[in-house]
Amino acid sequence: MTVTDTLAPPEPVPPVDAIRFLDVAKTYGSGDNAVTALAGVTLTVAAGEMVAIMGPSGCGKSTLLHLAGGLEDPTSGTVVVGGRPVSAMTPSQRATMRRRDVGYVFQRLNLVPSLTALENVMLPLELDGIPTRDARDQAREALSAMGLDRLDRYPDDFSGGQQQRIAIARATTGTRRLVLADEPTGALDTANGDQVIELLAALPARGAAVVLVTHEPRFASWADRVVFLRDGRVVDQSEADDGGRR
Amino acid sequence: MAVREGLLALLDAGPRVGHQLKTGFEAATGGVWPLNVGQVYTTLDRLERDGLVATAEADGQRTYSITDAGTAALGAWWEAVGGDDPPPRDELMLKVLMALDRGPDHALAVVTAQRTALLALLQRRRRDQRGRATDPAVGGEALAAVLVDDALVLRAEADLRWLDQCEARVLQARR
Numbered sequence: 100m101t102v103t104d105t106l107a108p109p110e111p112v113p114p115v116d117a118i119r120f121l122d123v124a125k126t127y128g129s130g131d132n133a134v135t136a137l138a139g140v141t142l143t144v145a146a147g148e149m150v151a152i153m154g155p156s157g158c159g160k161s162t163l164l165h166l167a168g169g170l171e172d173p174t175s176g177t178v179v180v181g182g183r184p185v186s187a188m189t190p191s192q193r194a195t196m197r198r199r200d201v202g203y204v205f206q207r208l209n210l211v212p213s214l215t216a217l218e219n220v221m222l223p224l225e226l227d228g229i230p231t232r233d234a235r236d237q238a239r240e241a242l243s244a245m246g247l248d249r250l251d252r253y254p255d256d257f258s259g260g261q262q263q264r265i266a267i268a269r270a271t272t273g274t275r276r277l278v279l280a281d282e283p284t285g286a287l288d289t290a291n292g293d294q295v296i297e298l299l300a301a302l303p304a305r306g307a308a309v310v311l312v313t314h315e316p317r318f319a320s321w322a323d324r325v326v327f328l329r330d331g332r333v334v335d336q337s338e339a340d341d342g343g344r345r
Numbered sequence: 346m347a348v349r350e351g352l353l354a355l356l357d358a359g360p361r362v363g364h365q366l367k368t369g370f371e372a373a374t375g376g377v378w379p380l381n382v383g384q385v386y387t388t389l390d391r392l393e394r395d396g397l398v399a400t401a402e403a404d405g406q407r408t409y410s411i412t413d414a415g416t417a418a419l420g421a422w423w424e425a426v427g428g429d430d431p432p433p434r435d436e437l438m439l440k441v442l443m444a445l446d447r448g449p450d451h452a453l454a455v456v457t458a459q460r461t462a463l464l465a466l467l468q469r470r471r472r473d474q475r476g477r478a479t480d481p482a483v484g485g486e487a488l489a490a491v492l493v494d495d496a497l498v499l500r501a502e503a504d505l506r507w508l509d510q511c512e513a514r515v516l517q518a519r520r
């Protein structure tokens with residue numbers, strides 16, 4: 100450590116918004132068949148924050164995540180990921196954003212059955228051009244952070260809860276800083292669900308933003324903020340009022 | 346439970362003096378029911394009048410013990426179960442029903458406000474839990490406090506599920 104290090108502590112890093120929705124609307128179909136999934140949502144999730152999204156079936160929760168991940172485009176309004184509007188990205192920039200910045204965890208267990216646990220997590224890294232050796236190291240690290248071992252086994256050899264933990268490892272390796280989880284506990288019992296949510300809730304401390312869709316109050320209570328949607332709109336938000344973030 | 350059942354339950358373990366009953370009652374109820382000494386003695390007087398408790402004086406101290414009639418009354422209380430006919434008049438339930446009577450939009454507004462508050466309560470508790478180390482082994486009074494906490498959390502979860510159900514049904518009825 101040098102003298103200047105002790106004299107000048109590093110400036111605190113200003114919080115970065117991982118994702119912003121600005122008056123976002125999404126309508127599927129048109130005319131008589133038009134379905135309004137989102138009707139003007141404004142919402143920001145900061146890096147290091149976990150937000151839970153709750154609301155009745157069909158209120159637009161999954162649509163919100165699809166827009167966040169650039170899988171679909173809003174009908175109107177703006178989605179900003181990591182400071183850049185998704186609509187301003189070229190198709191290839193958008194593909195890169197999906198690969199590098201965003202990780203998904205779904206309700207159904209969606210690992211590639213013919214690849215081992217390790218290979219499942221390595222796959223997106225290698226697709227992104229990371230050398231195999233580095234990809235393997237990163238994947239191993241992410242998997243062991245999820246408490247998993249014997250990584251040369253295939254998904255079927257793992258329990259549902261373990262498979263979901265592999266999916267979280269895959270969603271958080273490399274440079275991914277935005278984790279979108281859509282009912283990740285839907286296929287799990289309470290004990291495994293608790294474990295999965297606890298792991299997701301630990302990600303913000305490492306700088307990631309987590310958006311968790313769930314209908315279980317038990318799991319939503321882990322979030323820093325709970326956003327309630329109804330008919331495509333935010334109707335209320337509840338914050339853990341402990342006087343500030345971690 | 347009323348204070349009288351609580352005191353009978355404590356006396357079932359053996360004779361006690363008044364102040365032991367007060368502290369014993371408060372510890373056993375996990376801190377949710379503070380008593381004043383006056384309440385304890387008034388209740389003991391009534392229990393004695395009804396023949397459920399007997400007293401003995403020694404060294405200027407009055408000791409209370411449970412009678413056979415008291416043991417029988419206590420046994421009946423342990424075995425009694427809360428019925429649902431008529432349904433219990435739950436505060437939250439009645440609030441939502443009254444709101445619904447004013448119209449679906451008002452019902453949805455009340456459901457939303459109640460749900461947000463309940464979730465904030467769960468978030469606070471979760472935050473406290475995370476602040477603590479892993480669950481220590483608990484016994485006695487600490488166990489009672491933990492069970493009180495569990496009850497509050499699980500009831501809040503149940504209320505939240507019910508409010509979700511209300512929202513879905515009101516939305517369905519409105520369409």
Ligand SMILES: Nc1ncnc2c1ncn2[C@@H]1O[C@H](COP(=O)(O)OP(=O)(O)O)[C@@H](O)[C@H]1O
Pocket residue numbers: 127128134135136154155156157158159160161162163
């Ligand atoms: N691809 C699609 N085409 C047509 N309608 C859709 C599509 N995806 C979702 N919807 C409709 O949009 C609304 C919101 O859906 P969704 O976001 O999946 O809700 P949630 O995840 O909250 O249950 C629903 O009415 C749904 O039927």
Ligand SMILES: [Mg+2]
Pocket residue numbers: 160161162281
């Ligand atoms: Mg959905």
